[in-house]
Amino acid sequence: xxxxxxxxxxxxxxxxxxxxxxxxxxxxxxxxxxxxxxxxxxxxxxxxxxxxxxxxxxxxxxxxxxxxxxxxxxxxxxxxxxxxxxxxxxxxxxxxxxxxxxxxxxxxxxxxxxxxxxxxxxxxxxxxxxxxxxxxxxxxxxxxxxxxxxxxxxxxxxxxxxxxxxxxxxxxxxxxxxxxxxxxxxxxxxxxxxxxxxxxxxxxxxxxxxxxxxxxxxxxxxxxxxxxxxxxxxxxxxxxxxxxxxxxxxxxxxxxxxxxxxxxxxxxxxxxxxxxxxxxxxxxxxxxxxxxxxxxxxxxxxxxxxxxxxxxxx
Numbered sequence: 001x002x003x004x005x006x007x008x009x010x011x012x013x014x015x016x017x018x019x020x021x022x023x024x025x026x027x028x029x030x031x032x033x034x035x036x037x038x039x040x041x042x043x044x045x046x047x048x049x050x051x052x053x054x055x056x057x058x059x060x061x062x063x064x065x066x067x068x069x070x071x072x073x074x075x076x077x078x079x080x081x082x083x084x085x086x087x088x089x090x091x092x093x094x095x096x097x098x099x100x101x102x103x104x105x106x107x108x109x110x111x112x113x114x115x116x117x118x119x120x121x122x123x124x125x126x127x128x129x130x131x132x133x134x135x136x137x138x139x140x141x142x143x144x145x146x147x148x149x150x151x152x153x154x155x156x157x158x159x160x161x162x163x164x165x166x167x168x169x170x171x172x173x174x175x176x177x178x179x180x181x182x183x184x185x186x187x188x189x190x191x192x193x194x195x196x197x198x199x200x201x202x203x204x205x206x207x208x209x210x211x212x213x214x215x216x217x218x219x220x221x222x223x224x225x226x227x228x229x230x231x232x233x234x235x236x237x238x239x240x241x242x243x244x245x246x247x248x249x250x251x252x253x254x255x256x257x258x259x260x261x262x263x264x265x266x267x268x269x270x271x272x273x274x275x276x277x278x279x280x281x282x283x284x285x286x287x288x289x290x291x292x293x294x295x296x297x298x299x300x301x302x303x304x305x306x307x308x309x310x311x312x313x314x
Contacts, residue, residue, distance in 0.1 A: 017249060020245050020246075020248055020249035021249055021261065023241065023242060023245040024242040024243070024245050024246040024249070024261055025261045025264040025265055025268060026268055027237050027238055027241065027242040028238065028242055028261070028265050028268075029108070029264065029265045029266070029267070029268025029269045029271075029272065030268060030269070030272050031233070031234055031237075031238040031242075032099070032104035032105065032107055032108040032269045032272070032273075033104045033105075033269070033272045033273065033276055033277070034230045034233045034234050034238065035095065035096060035099050035104060035230075035234070036099060036104055036230075036277070037226045037227060037229075037230035038051075038096065038227065038230055038231065038234070039096065039099060039100055040222070040227075041220065041222045041227070042220050042221060042222050042227065043212070043217050043218065043220070044093060044096035044097050044100070045093050045096075045208050045211065045212050045217055046208075046209075046212055046217060046218070046219055046220060046221075047096060047231070048088075048089065048092045048093050048096060048204075048205075048208050049205045049208040049209045049212065049219075050205075050221070050231060050235075051092070051205075051231060051234050051235050051239065052084075052088045052089075052092070052201040052202075052204045052205040052208075052235075052239065053201075053202070053205035053206075053209075054231070054232075054235040054236075055201050055234075055235040055236075055239035055240055056198050056199070056201035056202035056204075056205060057202075058235065058236060058239075058240045059194065059195075059197065059198035059201065059239075059240055059243075060195075060198045060199075060202070062194070062198075062240065062244070063194060063195045063198060068192065068194060068195050069192070069195065070195050070198075070199075072191070072195075072196075072199065076191060076196075077199070077203075079186050080186070080191075080196055080199045080200045080203060081200070081203040081207070082182065083179060083182055083183055083186055083196075083200040083203075084199075084200035084201060084202070084203035084204035084205075084207065085203070085204060085207050086175055086176075086178050086179035086182060087176060087179030087180070087182075087183065087200065087204070088179075088200060088201050088204035088205075089203075089204035089205075089207050089208050090175050091172055091175045091176045091179060092172075092204075093208065094168050094169070094171055094172035094175060095107065095111075095168075095169070095172050097168050098110075098165045098166075098168035098169040098172060099165075100161075100165070101161040101162060101164055101165025101168070102162070102165035102166065102169065103273045103277045103279050104269060104272070104273050104277065105266075105269045105270035105271075105272065105273025105274070105277070105279055106148070106149065106165075106169075106270075106273070106279075107165070107169050108265060108266045108269035108270070108273075109144075109145060109148055109266045109269070109270065109288075109289065109292055110145060110166070110169040110170060110172075110173060111169070111172070111173055111176070111266070112141065112145075112262060112263075112265075112266045112292050112293075112296055113141060113142065113145060113170075113173050114173050114176055114177055114180070114262070115141070115262050115296055116137075116138040116141055116142070116295075117173055117174060117176075117177035118177050118180050118181065119138065120138075120177075121177050121178070121180075121181045122181065122184075125181060133298065136298065137294075137295045137296070137298035138295065139295070140291050140292075140294055140295030140298060141291065141292050141295030141296060142295075143288075143291050143295075144287075144288040144289065144290070144291025144292035144293075144294075144295060145288065145292060146288070147284045147285070147287050147288030147291065148284070148285050148288030148289055148292065149166065149288075150284050150285075150288070193247060194243075194244065194247065197243065201239070246261065262296050263293050263296040263297045266289070266292060266293070267289070267293060270289060
């Protein structure tokens with residue numbers, strides 16, 4: 001935030017940071033809808049392979065242009081392959097499968113629970129304490145998701161497909177959380193984030209392609225504009241532009257405040273789903289959405305306050 005006493009340079013930096021916040025929030029909030037255009041003719045697994053194969057090439061090209069080193073040890077390559085399988089391979093195959101049964105907005109809201117899974121995983125695997133306020137925020141988030149899905153569960157048209165979509169989305173958040181926690185440990189060893197992610201995406205694409213070949217899934221491609229344009233959007237904007245923007249923001253203002261994108265993304269996704277997929281809101285759904293956003297903001301504020309306290313003690 002800036003005020004009247006801010007210098008022109010500070011106001012310019014504030015405006016720049018705001019743009020860096022909005023770019024990934026809006027892009028990642030709409031990628032859920034873009035995934036819908038990937039479903040149909042091409043198997044979901046194959047679309048995931050095309051997306052992250054292209055994204056990997058683009059990020060590697062960006063690294064070459066910027067002169068970013070791309071040398072990794074054999075051990076690093078093994079660990080990046082595991083990261084790619086978790087964060088970009090299995091995770092996104094489950095997401096694409098989930099969107100075969102649910103609207104894109106609902107899947108995005110389930111993914112808002114990723115903040116809470118990450119906290120739980122950090123507590124279990126890294127011994128990071130979880131304050132009571134964080135537990136309250138997590139409870140708000142889970143209650144919000146339950147309310148949001150309640151009209152869908154009670155609707156006459158809900159059935160096995162609806163339940164399968166919810167289950168796939170929940171498992172996907174668990175896999176994504178495992179990928180996040182693994183990346184925290186991996187990048188903490190000194191591996192640079194952007195080139196490491198580029199290589200991990202490449203391994204994810206290769207792994208999913210190999211699985212398709214081994215199981216007889218046809219490596220098809222849809223040349224129609226809707227598929228090609230959505231693929232380009234997901235790879236270029238969703239996997240490169242948004243990612244680089246977010247990393248720049250994180251470096252500038254820290255993980256605490258940049259993490260508030262997690263509260264904005266599901267709102268953008270639900271608005272997009274309302275406009276393009278005809279999602280109909282109910283009072284329960286509105287209340288649920290409010291609880292999810294409130295819980296996410298609550299947790300992030302607690303984490304940010306804790307980080308400031310540690311910094312003051314240091």
